Amino acid sequence: MQHVAFFLFAAILMIAAFMTVIARNPIRSALFLVLAFFAAAALWILLEAEFLGLVLILVYVGAVMTLFVFVIMTLNIDVTEKQRGFVAYLPYAIISVAVLLGILIYALGSFSAPPDIHLLNGEGYSNTQALGDILYTQYAYPFEIVGVLLLVAIIASIALNVKEKRFNKAIPPEQQMTAKRENRLRIIKMPSNKKI
Amino acid sequence: MHYQILIVGLVFFPLLGALIVGLGGQTLSHRLAYRVTTMGVALSFILSLYLAYQFFFLHGGSYYDANLYLWDMSAKFRFNIGFLVDPLTLVMFLIVTFVSLIVHLYSIAYMAGDPGYQRFFSYMSAFTFAMLMLVSANNFLQLYFGWEAVGLISYLLIGFWFKRESANAASLKAFIVNRVGDFGFLLGIALLFNYFGSLDYQTVFHQVLPVKQATISIFPGTQCSVITLICLLLFIGAMGKSAQMPLHVWLPESMEGPTPISALIHAATMVTAGVYLVARLSPLYEYSPTVLNIILVLGASTALFMGLVAIVQHDVKRVIAYSTLSQLGYMMVALGASAYAAGIFHLVTHAFFKALLFLAAGSVMMALHHEQDMRKMGGLGKYLPITYITFLIGALALAAVPPFAGFYSKEAIIEAVHLSHLPAAQYAYFCVLIAAFVTAFYIFRAFFLVFHGKECDIYSQQLDFRQGAARRATGVYKWYMRIASQAGTQTENSSAKSISEGCRYQSPAVVKLALITLAIPSLLAGYLLARLFLNTKGFLSTVLFILPAHPIATAFSATFSPMKTLFILLINNLALLFSLLGIVLAWLCYSQYPALPRRIQKHFSWCYHLLVRQYGFNELYQTVFAEGGRRLAKLFFRVDANVLDKRIIDGSGRRISWLSSTLRRVQSGYLYEYAWVMVLGIVIFLLIIINVK
Amino acid sequence: MIPMHYYLLLAAVIFSLGLLGLVINRKNILILLMCVELLLLAVNMNFITFSHYGHDLAGQIFVFFILAVAAVEAAIGLAILIVLFRTRHSIEVDALNRLKG
Numbered sequence: 001m002q003h004v005a006f007f008l009f010a011a012i013l014m015i016a017a018f019m020t021v022i023a024r025n026p027i028r029s030a031l032f033l034v035l036a037f038f039a040a041a042a043l044w045i046l047l048e049a050e051f052l053g054l055v056l057i058l059v060y061v062g063a064v065m066t067l068f069v070f071v072i073m074t075l076n077i078d079v080t081e082k083q084r085g086f087v088a089y090l091p092y093a094i095i096s097v098a099v100l101l102g103i104l105i106y107a108l109g110s111f112s113a114p115p116d117i118h119l120l121n122g123e124g125y126s127n128t129q130a131l132g133d134i135l136y137t138q139y140a141y142p143f144e145i146v147g148v149l150l151l152v153a154i155i156a157s158i159a160l161n162v163k164e165k166r167f168n169k170a171i172p173p174e175q176q177m178t179a180k181r182e183n184r185l186r187i188i189k190m191p192s193n194k195k196i
Numbered sequence: 197m198h199y200q201i202l203i204v205g206l207v208f209f210p211l212l213g214a215l216i217v218g219l220g221g222q223t224l225s226h227r228l229a230y231r232v233t234t235m236g237v238a239l240s241f242i243l244s245l246y247l248a249y250q251f252f253f254l255h256g257g258s259y260y261d262a263n264l265y266l267w268d269m270s271a272k273f274r275f276n277i278g279f280l281v282d283p284l285t286l287v288m289f290l291i292v293t294f295v296s297l298i299v300h301l302y303s304i305a306y307m308a309g310d311p312g313y314q315r316f317f318s319y320m321s322a323f324t325f326a327m328l329m330l331v332s333a334n335n336f337l338q339l340y341f342g343w344e345a346v347g348l349i350s351y352l353l354i355g356f357w358f359k360r361e362s363a364n365a366a367s368l369k370a371f372i373v374n375r376v377g378d379f380g381f382l383l384g385i386a387l388l389f390n391y392f393g394s395l396d397y398q399t400v401f402h403q404v405l406p407v408k409q410a411t412i413s414i415f416p417g418t419q420c421s422v423i424t425l426i427c428l429l430l431f432i433g434a435m436g437k438s439a440q441m442p443l444h445v446w447l448p449e450s451m452e453g454p455t456p457i458s459a460l461i462h463a464a465t466m467v468t469a470g471v472y473l474v475a476r477l478s479p480l481y482e483y484s485p486t487v488l489n490i491i492l493v494l495g496a497s498t499a500l501f502m503g504l505v506a507i508v509q510h511d512v513k514r515v516i517a518y519s520t521l522s523q524l525g526y527m528m529v530a531l532g533a534s535a536y537a538a539g540i541f542h543l544v545t546h547a548f549f550k551a552l553l554f555l556a557a558g559s560v561m562m563a564l565h566h567e568q569d570m571r572k573m574g575g576l577g578k579y580l581p582i583t584y585i586t587f588l589i590g591a592l593a594l595a596a597v598p599p600f601a602g603f604y605s606k607e608a609i610i611e612a613v614h615l616s617h618l619p620a621a622q623y624a625y626f627c628v629l630i631a632a633f634v635t636a637f638y639i640f641r642a643f644f645l646v647f648h649g650k651e652c653d654i655y656s657q658q659l660d661f662r663q664g665a666a667r668r669a670t671g672v673y674k675w676y677m678r679i680a681s682q683a684g685t686q687t688e689n690s691s692a693k694s695i696s697e698g699c700r701y702q703s704p705a706v707v708k709l710a711l712i713t714l715a716i717p718s719l720l721a722g723y724l725l726a727r728l729f730l731n732t733k734g735f736l737s738t739v740l741f742i743l744p745a746h747p748i749a750t751a752f753s754a755t756f757s758p759m760k761t762l763f764i765l766l767i768n769n770l771a772l773l774f775s776l777l778g779i780v781l782a783w784l785c786y787s788q789y790p791a792l793p794r795r796i797q798k799h800f801s802w803c804y805h806l807l808v809r810q811y812g813f814n815e816l817y818q819t820v821f822a823e824g825g826r827r828l829a830k831l832f833f834r835v836d837a838n839v840l841d842k843r844i845i846d847g848s849g850r851r852i853s854w855l856s857s858t859l860r861r862v863q864s865g866y867l868y869e870y871a872w873v874m875v876l877g878i879v880i881f882l883l884i885i886i887n888v889k
Numbered sequence: 890m891i892p893m894h895y896y897l898l899l900a901a902v903i904f905s906l907g908l909l910g911l912v913i914n915r916k917n918i919l920i921l922l923m924c925v926e927l928l929l930l931a932v933n934m935n936f937i938t939f940s941h942y943g944h945d946l947a948g949q950i951f952v953f954f955i956l957a958v959a960a961v962e963a964a965i966g967l968a969i970l971i972v973l974f975r976t977r978h979s980i981e982v983d984a985l986n987r988l989k990g
Contacts, residue, residue, distance in 0.1 A: 331979050865985065865986030865989030867921065871908070
């Protein structure tokens with residue numbers, strides 16, 4: 001049963017990731033990424049990381065990918081034409097990535113699985129509670145720092161996009177009332193230039 | 197010990213005079229200039245007389261050899277300044293100072309009015325100093341110093357009138373040809389130092405026997421004796437300085453300089469430095485018969501062929517120049533035949549009569565306002581009596597007519613060659629005999645052309661300079677102005693006739709003095725000095741070294757008596773016959789039947805042209821060496837500009853630019869490329885790790 | 890019962906796919922950023938796997954933080970992208986070579 005689930009979601013994940021990369025339309029790209037996240041969440045739940053699986057969907061898909069889609073819509077991008085130089089560059093890229101993959105496979109393929117997996121937990125085990133237990137005690141310090149990090153992100157995003165006020169030439173009314181000729185006009189006498 | 201002071205004074209007084217006048221320059225008056233320098237040289241002359249008296253007559257054949265000053269030191273070698281004064285040196289001292297003194301006196305009148313008057317005297321005294329250093333050196337380095345210094349001063353003096361193109365070219369030619377000789381000289385000194393370990397004369401001379409057997413292999417497979425090689429190289433230096441063939445081409449050109457220096461340098465002193473060198477190094481040369489043969493061949497060839505060229509010259513100074521070349525050949529022949537004493541004796545007598553001939557020619561030129569072409573002269577005998585008589589004495593001495601000086605010395609040489617056993621001696625004997633005829637012929641040709649024959653108009657020649665461009669004022673100009681104003685005639689429009697009515701040309705007093713002073717030794721020196729030089733126990737026997745295998749000196753005569761020689765040689769002597777024949781022939785050709793030479797010239801025109809172009813030596817050197825040098829320089833310039841500059845120097849710059857522009861493309865600014873490079877890096881890193889494992 | 894290395898292999902594949910997308914993409918920076926998310930996903934997968942098979946919750950904590958940081962980074966990256974679009978009027982990666990040597 002688990003194998004079936006694993007292979008199904010693994011397949012979905014791989015296909016979705018692949019389509020993300022080669023989709024032409026960025027909206028489609030984003031949506032495939034969302035699919036990939038869903039599959040990944042399912043896999044994480046299979047790995048008994050329930051909290052994180054759900055957090056993935058809530059935060060990542062719900063916030064980050066939404067943001068992506070917002071930006072794509074804002075920029076109003078046309079479907080891109082065929083990439084220039086795509087073909088020329090492709091073989092090198094594929095080869096180097098393939099080599100990397102090969103190395104990783106070689107490195108990981110010889111792992112021997114730990115003997116038996118049984119459920120770690122008994123009744124009443126809650127992944128969330130377990131995480132919370134150590135998050136707020138042992139890892140409280142990094143937790144606070146992440147909070148600061150989020151603050152920094154907010155400030156940065158806003159600071160990047162703040163628009164300065166356009167130069168407005170209008171004068172406030174109280175200054176208009178107190179205008180005088182001496183403050184506005186000055187006559188300068190200059191000798192005339194003889195040369196024509 | 198007081199000898200050291202005397203010798204130092206002797207050598208350095210002329211230098212002192214030269215420095216004072218040279219540094220004083222135009223601020224000194226003419227009178228002061230000539231007085232200071234002449235005084236310096238006169239002091240040297242007096243000191244050399246005193247030293248000669250001391251060494252010869254009081255102490256016999258002793259000598260003085262000491263170092264004055266340690267100049268420099270290196271690991272193996274000490275460079276000294278020292279003096280070696282022995283009979284040979286004293287002979288050279290006397291000659292150099294005497295002739296230099298005479299020429300100084302002569303130049304007082306000859307160079308009067310010249311803007312470079314002080315410079316001239318300073319140079320002449322400096323030359324005297326250099327020559328004295330050369331002959332009194334006791335090691336090869338000082339000899340080389342003197343050698344180079346006389347070459348330098350000769351360059352300065354030949355190009356004395358430096359505003360003339362031809363003078364500059366001639367002085368450069370003299371210096372460069374000398375340099376070629378000096379190159380061989382330097383190689384010889386280096387080789388000497390390498391094998392003997394020292395440059396002192398005494399050390400070298402005492403170590404000849406051990407080194408005699410040493411050989412050196414220059415070209416692989418052939419061995420040649422070290423002594424031979426050293427002597428040959430040193431002789432190349434002597435060839436350059438003494439103008440033997442083929443390095444003789446500078447001497448005729450050197451007549452561009454003023455006549456007094458032709459008399460001093462190119463007749464009596466500098467050109468004899470080569471002869472002095474070989475004589476001084478007789479301990480070395482005796483052990484190298486190969487080089488002695490070479491000396492014989494070259495000297496004899498020079499003697500004959502240069503004499504032949506003198507026959508066709510029109511310039512009186514050139515005739516005497518070629519005569520000098522020919523006589524130097526005679527001296528070298530004597531040295532080659534191991535008769536070193538005879539060579540030095542001829543050097544002495546030649547100094548007298550050759551200087552005399554030059555100064556007499558100078559006097560003639562002064563009278564004719566520096567006209568040198570003999571075709572425009574004639575019949576001057578009655579206008580210049582003293583010059584006429586002294587020139588005649590000099591010519592007779594040169595032609596080796598007894599009892600004049602040249603007779604004894606030349607006869608000694610011819611006898612020596614006749615008796616020599618060397619293979620080249622036969623050729624040399626033949627050459628010197630023919631040369632005796634040629635010598636007499638050309639000098640008396642000059643004599644008859646200048647002093648006899650159709651009269652040239654001496655006074656219109658003197659007036660010519662008023663119309664033409666007078667580039668050099670001469671003594672005669674000042675005299676002329678004085679006489680003309682004294683005679684009360686107008687200097688502007690005087691005609692020749694009124695001048696010749698009122699006065700006659702008189703040579704300046706110092707000129708007459710100089711000529712007479714030189715004529716006396718030309719007359720008597722041979723008779724008086726022959727015994728001293730040529731005997732086995734003569735002056736120089738303690739100095740010159742002759743191997744018993746070369747029996748020249750002993751064959752001469754143990755007791756050499758001039759009177760006996762006179763009578764014996766008068767009767768059965770081939771050379772004297774040739775000389776007299778030459779004189780008679782010259783009298784016939786140039787005095788009695790002037791048309792004869794022209795007809796001979798027409799018939800033998802190929803011969804004439806060969807002689808006029810001096811056997812093509814100048815053309816050869818010009819084409820091969822001068823042009824070759826220029827082409828080589830052009831080739832190197834092209835190599836330098838194209839290969840070195842363009843390819844290597846600029847090219848390396850361009851390579852670096854190319855490299856950097858290539859490497860620049862790595863940083864493209866594109867994110868994906870950076871990412872890819874990172875991936876590549878990781879891949880390679882992992883591959884390495886895997887392989888290491 | 891699923892062997893651990895299946896998960897690790899899967900993560901490796903996703904990682905490579907993300908790298909590939911990063912390298913061959915030229916026309917769209919957004920695709921670039923999405924591929925970065927893919928990379929992070931693969932890494933997270935690794936961590937979860939090790940946390941599960943190693944019986945250590947530290948892996949999951951780590952993923953927690955990675956998620957937070959990834960979100961932050963996506964936000965700021967998109968903000969920069971907006972600014973870039975405003976000045977350049979294009980989001981082609983090809984156009985961004987002002988920093989080339």
